[in-house]
Amino acid sequence: MQLQLIRHPQPVLDKRTCYGRSDIAVAPETLAQSVAQLLPQLQALPRDWPLVSSPLQRCATLAGALAKSLEKPGPRLDARLQEMDFGHWELRLWDDIPWAEVEGWNADLPGYAPGGGETLCAVAQRMWQAFTDLLAEPSKGVIVVCHAGSIRMLHACAAWRTEQGISTQPDEAAFADIALHAVALRSEIPYARPITLDVNVR
Structure with a gap:
């Protein structure tokens, strides 16, 4: 199975701003x-x-335009592919977020909910569910339009599955491992460029 992962185009927003679930x-x-x-x-x-x-418009608008140009059915929207929810950090300048809150997240990357939003463990869990459903598609590949954090998390899910075996299901500790693996993927995810993720489904 091959996943063609595409990050949305650059949105209309200052790069110094924290945004995740914001549309x-x-x-x-x-x-x-x-x-x-x-x-x-x-x-x-x-x-x-x-x-x-x-379903966030920076992804769904691109996916809809691609579907039309490729003469495909409209894209299937999956809320599990959304970017992380940063709670009250959303749409604030990073420089305006209290340093103590940022340090709190650094001290517990998997379990801390920045801005009272989502933990990385929670993101890993929903992304694992989306990942397994993508692998269940009858085709030999899927085009996925999502977010930089989602792409890193899908790569982390694939890596954990390879390491642990395709029939193993992650528990709470495993979701923490998947989350930390995603955080460790520091390479820049380019806007609107396909990234190939090959996954063994047998």
């Missing part, structure tokens, strides 16, 4: 440019590969 738009010209650069690579994929997307 941020993409400028029309940025969307058009993203579709144009993605189409040549996606047109080479088998036509039966479904298109699945986070």
Whole structure:
């Protein structure tokens, strides 16, 4: 099974701002440019590969435009693919978030809920559920439009599955391991570029 993971285009927002679950738009010209650069690579994929997307508009708008250009059914929206919820940190400048709260998260990355939102363990759990459903698709691949944090978490789910065996189901401690693995993936996730994730389903 191959997952083609695509991060949404750059949204209309200052990069110094904390945003996760907030529903941020993409400028029309940025969307058009993203579709144009993605189409040549996606047109080479088998036509039966479904298109699945986070419902947040920065993803769903791109996925809808790609579906139309590729003459596919509209994308299936999966709320589990959304970015992490940062609670009252959302849409605040990172520099305005109290340092004590940031340090609290650094001290317990898997279990601390930044801004009273989601813990990374909770994100790992819902992303694992989305991941297993993607692998259950009858096609040999899926195009997934989501977020940088979601892409890192899907890679972490795949790595844990490879290490532990395809029939093993994670427990609470395992979700903490998956979360920490995702945090350790420091490489930049580019906007609107496909990233291939190969997963052995047997």
